[in-house]
């Protein structure tokens with residue numbers, strides 16, 4: 001279920017230039033293989049944000065097939081780099097093969113393993129962190145992210161409206177637990193004193209925070 005009126009989304013997407021055949025192939029691959037990736041409109045927003053803020057060090061938690069890693073990397077300036085964490089062996093292999101087909105292999109480093117194990121061992125801070133992993137891990141991954149985020153840095157979090165269920169009065173049984181996790185997380189995210197935080201109705205709901 002999309003949180004945005006499909007007609008509006010279709011209208012916005014009608015402006016897509018279609019000059020990114022690999023990205024279109026990746027979107028199709030993700031769709032047919034049920035691999036969740038950032039929606040096109042949220043990825044457009046993320047690309048703009050990268051251009052506006054020009055981060056040197058980006059950390060992504062949840063690579064999947066590297067769709068968003070590539071979209072980040074292609075907007076970075078010369079010295080910019082993305083570190084992306086992925087625990088699924090299958091997704092790591094797919095991500096590597098897609099990255100190989102771009103010119104961005106030198107900008108993207110995959111950290112292989114569980115972010116809950118990897119993040120405590122990272123010590124250099126990041127300008128932008130994109131959190132897009134298992135929803136039940138969001139709270140702990142967010143805590144690690146806040147430690148690793150520079151002051152003035154940006155945190156970008158996907159799925160905070162969770163197919164619309166975060167704000168729905170009736171939630172299907174299959175989504176009850178995940179919706180509970182997201183709603184608890186949203187309270188935590190929006191009440192951080194050291195974060196200027198917003199939830200934006202883009203894609204599946206983007207949490208955007210600036211560390212203050």
Ligand SMILES: C[S@@+](CC[C@H](N)C(=O)[O-])C[C@H]1O[C@@H](n2cnc3c(N)ncnc32)[C@H](O)[C@@H]1O
Pocket residue numbers: 036037038061062063064065066067068069085086087088091113114115116132133134137
């Ligand atoms: C929503 S997908 C990421 C999509 C990707 N960011 C994109 O937009 O193209 C979530 C991915 O995070 C991975 N993941 C979930 N929890 C994780 C964790 N704790 N550590 C590392 N990877 C994790 C899953 O295996 C999955 O591939």
